[in-house]
Amino acid sequence: MLYVVVAALAGAGIYAATAGAREAALLLLSASGLVHTLFNKPQALCGKVRRGGCEAVLASPYARPLGIPLEHLGAAWFAGVLPSYYLGFGHAWGLLALLAVAALVGVEVKLRAFCIYCTIAHVIGITAALFLLGL
Secondary structure, three states: OHHHHHHHHHHHHHOOOOHHHHHHHHHHHHHHHHHHHHHOOHHHHHHOOOOOOHHHHHHOHHHOHHHOOHHHHHHHHHHOHHHHHHHOOHHHHHHHHHHHHHHHHHHHHHHOOOOHHHHHHHHHHHHHHHHHOOO
């Protein structure tokens, strides 16, 4: 989880820098998101946090839209960060993330359960989306 903090700090520091640094920040953020969604196991991370509703969120029908686990969809989004930036549809990719995070947080509110594993992915995704949007 330390890499998440490092990524956030590095992203904040790089934010005001040149376009080359923006690409470095996007690379760091997308790599952090991929590592988080692919290699952090929700059960291990959520088990360390006694408060919250990881189990409720991850066991809900919303956790597998069309039978696809959300962490796989998140990993696919993070994998597409740099290609979207270089291929000219970074704004749309960033907006997709912001809309998805808003919907997923809405699900957590509806379930009255919050998941730290999900929140970490949301923060990394929002940060990358803001870079893609040029904000």
